[in-house]
Amino acid sequence: MDRLLIRGARILDPSGTMDETGDILITNGAITAVGGKISCEDAEVIDARGLAAAPGLVDMHVHLRDPGFTEKEDILTGCRAAAAGGVTSLLCMPNTNPAVDTPETVRDILEKARTADARVYVAAAITKGLKSEELNDLAALKEAGAIALSDDGRPVVNTLLMANALRLAAELKMRVVSHCEDLFLSQGGKINEGAVSERLGVKGVPAAAEDCGTAREIAIAAAYGVPVHICHVSTKTSVALIRDAKRRGVRVTAETAPHYFALTEQELLSRDADYRMSPPLRAEEDRLAVIEGLRDGTIDAIATDHAPHTPAEKADFLAAPNGSVGMETSLAAGITYLVNRQLLTLTQLLSLMSAAPAALLGISAGTLKVGAPADLVLFDSCESWTVDPDRLHGKSRNAVFKGKELTGKVKKTVCGGKIVFDEPNRR
Ligand SMILES: [Zn+2]
Ligand SMILES: [Zn+2]
Incomplete structure (x- = not known):
């Protein structure tokens, strides 16, 4: 025993x-x-x-970079980071190389994860190669063990494909987690379009790029009565759209990430690419709207969008790829920016980071009940610490x-x- x-x-x-x-x-x-x-x-x-x-955290938005980008992270190191952040279950995103668009790749990830320090759940790709051209065999991906679907990193550009995917996924009981972005509006943008992008003379990504995506997913979900989950909500209009849709009975759920409730575009004044991600850090009014969304139940979960890149890739402010790592700091960020500012109770924060995402994904986690x-x-x-990137796992x-x-x-x-x-x- x-x-x-x-x-x-x-x-x-x-x-x-x-x-x-x-x-x-x-x-x-x-x-x-x-x-x-x-x-x-x-x-x-x-x-x-x-x-x-508390129950181990459930992070429903993680990039493990494996297969294909293991210089950034691999399944075992990503799960070590998860463990160091108190995350015991995570959903990994499919924008690897190859993309997670075949049953073999799903099985490979699950096999590699068997000895990892966290439970790995797989979000498989909606379209072949994340190209928005052809739907994958969603049933086969589920059969191989994927529990969710996404083309994260990108939106599914073709609306008809997305509508078909949402309808099929509903039948298969797989959650679709959508990266909302209108690529025409965001094209060439590096940071939020606003005061800071103007000051730095850098092309911005307008909030509307995200909001058009959010509105589209809500419209499809409403039209067909199917669920959709909106990833990494960062704008006040997306929060408002989701709130309104929920009131109308649309089956929409949403997550945000700690950086969207804690930080703003002001960080970009440092011209440091570690503050660049997609969607970008937004304005103060967006940050406050995200917090309001967490408080009133519009936003259902907190996930990190943990997105590792090497120091070499992140060295150039404008050329660097989007993303930042977050699993080792998410709980502390929630306590610091939400609980200690009396915006949420500790139990509410823990629910957003464990019980709620576990329920969204339909996995056995997020509870301390006997038998779990x-x-x-x-x-x-209460312990305070300063985040030192060299001490991350x-x-x-x-x-x-x-x-x-x-x-x-x-x-x-x-x-x-x-x-x-x-x-x-x-x-
Ligand atoms: Zn994304
Ligand atoms: Zn992501």
Whole structure:
């Protein structure tokens, strides 16, 4: 019998209403008792006094870069970064090389992930080679183990293809997570179109590029009564469109990322490509609208859009590819910018980062209930630290919160009953 006893933690379970100090017993990879004082003779004991214990985070938007771009990240290093951030389940995006558009590639990823420090779920590509020309065999991708569909990195440009994909995916019960962007409007843009792009003399990406995509997905979902999930919401108009659609009963859900509720285009004044991602950091009014969306339930989940690139690729401000890494800082960013500013409670934040995305993906995660897989994060909600990119656990260094002082430090992560991250032992 393999037993782990977590002693004296503040147990926070956003899947219920639990917020109390007590013990958690894990037996053979599952939670077997929660709360109160638990005695067990033969268990390995973790003294968690002073720490919070919550379900392992579920990050529904991650780029593991494997296959094809393993100089940036691979499945094992990406999952090491996940573990260091308290993420125990993640959904990886298909814009790899080759793209995740065949059952073989789906199976390869799942096979490689078997020994990883986090549970990997696969979003397969909607179209062949992410080219928006031909639908993949979605049923075969599901059969191979993919649970979601996306052409992330790009939108599905052809609206008819997207409509067909959404209808087929609904039948297959696969979630479609859509990168919303009108490529004609965004073409050549490097950062948000606005005050900062004008000041720097850099071509901008208008908020309308995202909003046209969001509006289109909502229109399709409304017309056919099918679900759609909007990725990385960053603009006030997209928040408003989603809020309105939800009120009308459209089956739309949405996520945002920590950088959109924490930072703005002002960061770009540094001309540092680590602050460049797609969609770009927006204006203060957008940031505030994203927070309002999180507060009123318009936005359902927080995901990171963890997007590793090498320092060499990120060296040139304008030529660098889009994206930043975020799994090791997401919980702390949420605590720092939302909980400590009294915008959300800690339980609400944890729900947005675990129970809610688990429900969206239909996976067994995001709960500390007895019988659930023993996926947990132990963290100090009060400890402050400064983000040092050289101490991150993934391969890349392009951290959008680098140099920022954040509050909330992951101490231990348990996945399937196994300790996959232990702070004092980090490299
Ligand atoms: Zn995207
Ligand atoms: Zn992405």
